[in-house]
Amino acid sequence: GKLVCRLRDHTHCPSDNEWSLSSVVCGICDAMKQKSRECVKCASQKDKDGQMLFSKLLKTCRFFSTLLLKVIQEYESYQHDIAETILIFLLELTSSLPPSPSCEISMCKPKLAEIEANITIVLE
Numbered sequence: 057g058k059l060v061c062r063l064r065d066h067t068h069c070p071s072d073n074e075w076s077l078s079s080v081v082c083g084i085c086d087a088m089k090q091k092s093r094e095c096v097k098c099a100s101q102k103d104k105d106g107q108m109l110f111s112k113l114l115k116t117c118r119f120f121s122t123l124l125l126k127v128i129q130e131y132e133s134y135q136h137d138i139a140e141t142i143l144i145f146l147l148e149l150t151s152s153l154p155p156s157p158s159c160e161i162s163m164c165k166p167k168l169a170e171i172e173a174n175i176t177i178v179l180e
Contacts, residue, residue: 077131081138084127085145088120092171096159099167110167118174151157 095113100104127143128135151158154168163171 075128077134078141081124081127081141082131084120084124085141088117088124089145089148089152091117091120092149095171096153096161096163099163099171100161114170114174121174 091113093117095110098110098113101107101110112177128138131138150156153171154161154173
């Protein structure tokens with residue numbers, strides 16, 4: 057809400073101090089990639105702390121995916137500026153999550169279903 061509205065006024069500012077739309081999208085994508093990798097690693101842990109961390113990371117990923125969708129929707133007319141960034145992000149995300157052959161971690165079906173429901177919502 058507030059972040060998106062504030063950014064709308066600064067998408068193409070010449071000042072180096074202002075955030076451009078592409079830098080915001082890159083930041084969200086990078087944060088989501090990092091958190092989704094951590095989430096996949098935590099999914100294989102069986103202890104209580106690992107399970108709690110998995111839940112928190114999953115919520116964080118859901119937040120980033122929702123934020124990314126809001127930014128993309130808000131700046132629909134600028135999508136040509138960020139299309140390549142989004143495409144690369146989606147390819148990296150899908151290759152880092154199970155059941156991708158490049159994902160080295162296997163996990164139980166309930167955890168996989170949680171990840172699919174919360175992280176891969178961006179793909180839709």
